[in-house]
Amino acid sequence: MRKKVRSIGVLHLAATLAFCGIAFATAAQPRGPQPPRTARAAAQADLTGTWVAQITEDWRWRMITPPKGDYASVPLNAAGRQLADRWDAAADVAAGEQCRAFGAGGVMRLPTRVKISWADDETLKLTTDAGEQTRLFHFDRKVPADAAPSWQGRSTAEWTGAPPPNPFGPPVVAPVQEASSARRAAAGASPAGGPGGAAAPMPHGGLKVVTTDLRAGYLRKNGVPYSEQAVVTEYYDRLTLFGNDYLQVVTVVTDPTYLTTPFVVSNQFKRERDDSKWHATPCATEPPLGKFQPPVFVQ
């Protein structure tokens, strides 16, 4: 038995030596100067295009403005509840703060369309038609000059889900071939992932975005607060469901000021064929339809 184990060990060592020898030999071969790959070239998912939110969950907290005091399922602490109970939409407007519900902590939860494109090789841009917000996801982690707190804060991005990089050779994942829906439509093809669409090969990774330096805003339109201390972590993935192309966004909001635990929600966006339904509207909050009535359960 011991002899057998020893044999396996010798074989394993030999295989490792052979693999490493090949790898280092490859690495040692003279190569030309390799420019650093840009975030765009290293993309693990093509998120570009126009997407529309499908409000299939939390409808009455998202599609309409909920009544004041309706913060069910948001892990607010006492200070957060007190602030939510004092919400005054008119006061927000008077103070020029009508975009509080459109900050990074809440905007992806709203009934909105989003458009994602590359601002440059290191920056993804996401715009919304609801509230006309622009978010910039920086892969190079350079702090913008105007780093003051803002509705959309400062977002750093990284690709996730890539296969382990090969330190000894060329990249193991082919770069994403830019194929925005507009270009595909111009070419007569249906959107990526759609039936019959000639979609470009897409790596199946995702995007992680961490946003800080936020102005205080709302998780829901009825004044459910997050503070300037909040950190918004988001995960973006592309999915294909019954032949349709979807963008899945998981949002985790942590806030030591108003939340007892992270607030976790996930949202679905369906790819739009074109921008014909894009309807840019400034930040605005409709008054609630009625007063909050706590649910009554039959015991």
Added chain:
Amino acid sequence: MTALRRVALCATASAALVATANAQTDFVGDWDQAGGGIFGFQEEFLDRGGGPDLGDFVGLPINDAVRYKASLYSPSWLTVPEHTCLPHPATYAYRSPGGLSVVKEYDAATQKVVAYRFYGTYGLARTVWMDGRAHPSANARHTYEGFSTGRWEGNKLVVETSHLKAGFLRRNGVAHSDRAQMTEYFLRHDEYLTVVTAVDDPVYLDEPFVRSTDFRVNAQANAHLSQFGGFVNGGDTEGFGASDVFFKCAPADEVALPRGAVPSFMPGANHDLDMFAKRHSVPLEAALGGSATMYPEYAPRIRELHDGATARSSPAVAPPRAAVPPPTADAGVSSLHVGGQVWLVSAGGRNVAVQIGPEGVLVVNPGTQQIADAVLAEIRKLAGDKRIHVIIDTNDDPAHIGGNAKLAAGPAPFAQRAAIIAHENSSLRLAGAGVPDRDAPTDTFFRGTRELYFNDEPIEIIHIPAATSDGDVLVFFRKSDVVVAGDVIQDLTYPVIRLKDGGSVNGTIAALNRILDITIAAWRAEGGTMVIPNQGRIYDEGDVAEYRDMLTIVRDRVQDAIKKGLTLEQVRAAALARDYDGRYGAAAGPASASAFIETLYRSLNAGAAAR
């Protein structure tokens, strides 16, 4: 760099990379709700916790058929004995309270991952096969968890599920049919697991319904699972799910419901349909859902409807899905093992039940003359040269008896014909129709039950008076625990009730309830006794109950309409079965939606006249 250093660096780098990859994608382990614990819902709080209001269909891409069905849903439906142990179907299970536990199963020989198994929430334990196996045939039975296969798409696990039973999307009557399919993505992000669930149902949805559920790593492994029914650790000593009864469940009479009663509101009688709309000041149109209510452009319409102004914007209604043709039975020949000694042979869209044992072969409903050779060939595959000794016809339908002569003829050199058993009423009608002797029953009975003992198995042949005809019988294989339902269950369509041959809707419902008296579910309203319909897939108690519910609910509506004095044309115009027509309405003929309603109307009116 020395060779040793190279090797060490290489090994370290490889180990680190493998660890990183696993940490990104692996979701084996125990998970809490995203907000912690078993009730830590941070989305759909009411729906997932205390339960949704009646009439809360917002954000669901439902069509008119299921809106009608859900608007007449009564929560008392859950008190029907066959429903008291219903599990949450896989399409809803992860919305329930409770933790989630995921384990991998390996093949001992190859040490490859064969499957993921999911435990927890209110759902049944679920298996996702990862070994590349195909989904079962169309005639295989359906379950609440469905049949699932998985594949990796990068770091995402994609799961495709078929063979689902009829279930629900929201716990207030918003149903999906047994033709629903489901695609899921399991996404691991740091300490979070997100399960994206997409359900598509040609019967009840205008477009796929997509939602997602978030979980967080449970560092106190299994603590919350054990709180929820003890299927992991044998149960807690107190509280919710204090014993394994919570998960195993046993049907019970919760209220004094008459046998066979299926609670459901009559059209127009659900005065709580606006419960959600009133409570949240939401316009009723919005509350009743539909694709349009999912999209941003619907928001202005909500305000307009609420304010009572003439709505300027038209709802961006998604074009309704084109009518889905009813599935046609597979015209090919195939066989499936059903239970014990009983097999299902399907040929030409008909189901033939075959019992095979040491004494030989017994066949129930040989089918038409046209498929007799194919059926015989399939039986030979299963039974070799064992002789067919007994044939049972569940009634006199030519689609059952056409193959009698062919299958009854014994092979040379025996040339001894099989006995052909049927109820006397069927035999008399066949004789009256001039059916040749070679196709006619040789052995009839008059009493309620005929008993047989064949292949070391007791067999009951149970006459149901005035079901689809006056000669219908059920065949119950006691040891194999299989019931052959004959024409009482068609699966693919409404039942064809032959009024002129002594059939009646109430008798057909009585037959379905008789089957339910026989069947015993093995686990949470599924499994256990198997039932073979005249066509389509294998049923169990849950499926029979669904079919019985359909017939009973529509019968009650037609009866209510008759009491109100509606004429047949008025009843037809009211489309009282429109929530079931997409599932059971045949394109034409006696099982079409129109013919079905007419049959019910005439059957119930005849009953009234007789009284």
